[in-house]
Amino acid sequence: MATVDVYRITDQLDDPTLAAVAARLEARGKHPRFIEMMHEYLEAMGIDSAASVLDLGCGTGVTSRAIAHRKGFAGRVTGIDRSPYLTAAAKRFATDEGVTGRVEFRTGDSQSLKLPDATFDAVVAHTLISHVEDPRAVMREIARIVRPGGRIGIFDGDYASLTYGTDDPAQGKATDELIVNALVTNPRVMREMPQLLKDAGLVLEAAFAHVVADIGKADFFAPGLQSLLRVLPRSGAMSESEARGWVNAMLRRSEEGTYFGASNFYSYVAKRR
Numbered sequence: 001m002a003t004v005d006v007y008r009i010t011d012q013l014d015d016p017t018l019a020a021v022a023a024r025l026e027a028r029g030k031h032p033r034f035i036e037m038m039h040e041y042l043e044a045m046g047i048d049s050a051a052s053v054l055d056l057g058c059g060t061g062v063t064s065r066a067i068a069h070r071k072g073f074a075g076r077v078t079g080i081d082r083s084p085y086l087t088a089a090a091k092r093f094a095t096d097e098g099v100t101g102r103v104e105f106r107t108g109d110s111q112s113l114k115l116p117d118a119t120f121d122a123v124v125a126h127t128l129i130s131h132v133e134d135p136r137a138v139m140r141e142i143a144r145i146v147r148p149g150g151r152i153g154i155f156d157g158d159y160a161s162l163t164y165g166t167d168d169p170a171q172g173k174a175t176d177e178l179i180v181n182a183l184v185t186n187p188r189v190m191r192e193m194p195q196l197l198k199d200a201g202l203v204l205e206a207a208f209a210h211v212v213a214d215i216g217k218a219d220f221f222a223p224g225l226q227s228l229l230r231v232l233p234r235s236g237a238m239s240e241s242e243a244r245g246w247v248n249a250m251l252r253r254s255e256e257g258t259y260f261g262a263s264n265f266y267s268y269v270a271k272r273r
Contacts, residue, residue: 006182010086011083021092025060031220037155037210044269052075053073053120054123059090068197077257095224120146123142129193131185131186151272154270157184157265158190159183180230181237190266202272
């Protein structure tokens, strides 16, 4: 079986794999570093002044809920994701956090949205663009549905930089590539974003860059390690026993204080003329 980005086919996954995906999204969304990176670009967007926000590829609604919880935000957030399982989870989490009056969730395709032109004051694509089949189609849709003068926030990992420390550097490089193929479709897309924004007729206003690294002990990347027990076999990257062996080796390194895992992350804020 060829390796496939599991996060690109969330509308086709079995419930146990989706449960692992949802758990990872929620755990990552609660990490202080992740929250910091999210709020950095939301602030730069002036998100609080938006009356209507689209959270494209919303997953379990982490970003939708973060916007709804902001003290200065009085608008409404619409989250769209291709997975009915994840949008159902997003609704549950929104209910649990008491923000259902400010958020709603729908199932849809980010590359072909059934929405009128110039519908939203702001659009957020948070960890979406690395997973889609056609990033240019998504950017065209974003440019179409945001109102003139509206702002766009794009955040994602530069997964071509994702790497883990291993005893054998050559084998480690090969394993990094296997894992990247299991997690993302477009590992270098954030390096292309300035051009993609220009081609979509959007004007770049701000950009932020971060290196996230766990050294010694797995922290930021810890939830991802657990999810890989299901994601790697489902993607075709490893067998269940190979995935278990690799994850256990990483967890052992974390316990021994010899763990290393790192990736770059970027966010872009743009405006529609």
